[in-house]
Amino acid sequence: MANKDYGFGGLLCLDMGTEEKANRLMNLLQNCTQFGFMAVSLGYYETLMSCSGSSTSSEMNAEEKALAGISLGW
Numbered sequence: 001m002a003n004k005d006y007g008f009g010g011l012l013c014l015d016m017g018t019e020e021k022a023n024r025l026m027n028l029l030q031n032c033t034q035f036g037f038m039a040v041s042l043g044y045y046e047t048l049m050s051c052s053g054s055s056t057s058s059e060m061n062a063e064e065k066a067l068a069g070i071s072l073g074w
Helices: 019-031 062-068
Strands: none
16 A cells, blocks of 8 residues: 555454454554554554454355455454
């Protein structure tokens, strides 16, 4: 992602295996290390984290998520 007026950004995806593990990691990063914010929308200039398996992809059923390679911990 790049915008000559605003700078550059990137995207990192981790599959923690379960939603519980993903939420624990995001909670640790946000509250213990002050690294990023947990958010459903990724439309902000600071570092944001989201468990998309249960948020942005929540409208998909289990079969659709499996076909797309989305686990609950992703």
